[in-house]
Amino acid sequence: SSNSVSNSTLDTSFNSCVDLPVLNSFLHWSYDPVNASLRIAYRHTGVDPSKWVVWSINPVEKGMVGSQCLVAYHHSTDGSMVVYTSPITSYGTDLSKGNLSFNVTDLSAFGLKDEIIIFATLKVPKNATTLNQIWQDGPLIDGSPGTHSTGGPNVKSMASLNLLSGVAIVRDGCGGSSLKN
Numbered sequence: 001s002s003n004s005v006s007n008s009t010l011d012t013s014f015n016s017c018v019d020l021p022v023l024n025s026f027l028h029w030s031y032d033p034v035n036a037s038l039r040i041a042y043r044h045t046g047v048d049p050s051k052w053v054v055w056s057i058n059p060v061e062k063g064m065v066g067s068q069c070l071v072a073y074h075h076s077t078d079g080s081m082v083v084y085t086s087p088i089t090s091y092g093t094d095l096s097k098g099n100l101s102f103n104v105t106d107l108s109a110f111g112l113k114d115e116i117i118i119f120a121t122l123k124v125p126k127n128a129t130t131l132n133q134i135w136q137d138g139p140l141i142d143g144s145p146g147t148h149s150t151g152g153p154n155v156k157s158m159a160s161l162n163l164l165s166g167v168a169i170v171r172d173g174c175g176g177s178s179l180k181n
Contacts, residue, residue, distance in 0.1 A: 014041060016165070022153035025135050027055070031124075031163040038122045038163065039106075042070070044137060045115040049074045051137050052095070052145040053116045056088070058132040059101060059125065062158060064088055067134050068100040072109035072118045076143035083109035083118060095145040124163070134158045 014028035028041040042055035052073035060066040065088055072083040085104055086095045103123040110117045124131065135157050138148030148154050 014039070018161070020135060020157070020159065022156045023135060023137055025055075025157075027133070027135075027161070029161075033127075033163075036124050036126045036128070038124050038131075040118075040120055040122065042118045042135065043115060044117075044135070047114060047116055047137055049079070049111070050140050052140055053118070054086075054095070054134075054136040055118055056134045056136075057102075057122065057124070058134060062132045062160075064093075064134060065090060068102065069095065070104070070107065070118050070120055071095050071145065072111075072116050073140055073145065074111050074116075076140060079111070081109040081111045081116075083107055129162065129164050131161045131163065132158065133161045 056069035
């Protein structure tokens with residue numbers, strides 16, 4: 001079996017999709033309010049294999065500190081995918097592995113030629129309607145995440161995610177995907 005995930009697979013597996021405004025990123029998701037679970041596929045395209053990517057939720061505020069991250073990158077020696085969780089407690093983070101403030105299951109990642117896709121199911125706060133999401137990329141230094149750029153698109157990579165809208169984007173969005181409700 002190959003390690004590729006087609007847009008049509010993502011289209012049929014998730015209820016909603018949004019083109020994130022910067023860093024060539026897209027979020028596919030399905031929200032189950034009864035179980036308070038959010039199933040996501042975060043796509044980051046145009047990413048060099050010598051970079052890491054992150055998608056996160058900040059349950060406390062808008063911004064980096066307090067973010068609960070899903071981290072992925074290509075292993076420097078064998079090219080396999082490294083994927084793990086990392087809570088951010090300060091601006092000087094090195095994206096160390098750690099438990100998040102909510103449960104994460106089914107965490108995995110695929111690395112394609114110039115993109116990384118992170119899959120996960122998150123237990124979100126009961127009755128949540130909107131979440132603060134942050135996504136990011138940065139360099140690998142000696143095989144570990146280094147500091148991301150502090151200018152340009154890297155400081156604009158945050159937005160609200162309305163869990164209840166569930167509106168699919170029916171256009172040439174989501175990285176070339178064409179979704180239907």
